[in-house]
């Protein structure tokens with residue numbers, strides 16, 4: 001390997017790293033966004049219930065489902081974020097484990113992977129869609 005090849009390799013490593021950092025920041029931003037929406041939806045559920053205490057609770061189901069979906073998105077994005085960093089988080093003991101391992105070295109729990117049901121139930125581009133947010137925003141504007 002010549003000096004130039006070596007230099008190119010270093011350059012590749014750096015740009016890959018930069019890409020990972022910006023992807024990671026992007027994911028962090030999206031996770032924060034979803035967390036903020038969840039807080040808003042919780043508030044909305046509270047307000048709706050307070051205003052219509054005799055109403056069928058099933059009317060609030062849509063908002064509860066929305067929270068569930070956003071939680072799954074967050075879970076998936078956290079997984080992707082850890083993947084970029086090169087490790088998995090044990091779901092049982094929260095240990096950081098090298099991503100190559102299938103089982104936690106500390107407690108022996110099976111580590112999640114992308115084929116897990118929670119992740120598969122989301123379409124690849126399902127998260128962070130403007131339409132689902134508009135639905136929620138339009139709904140809350142109408143009522144207050």
Ligand SMILES: [Zn+2]
Nearest residue numbers: 090093104107
């Ligand atoms: Zn563990």
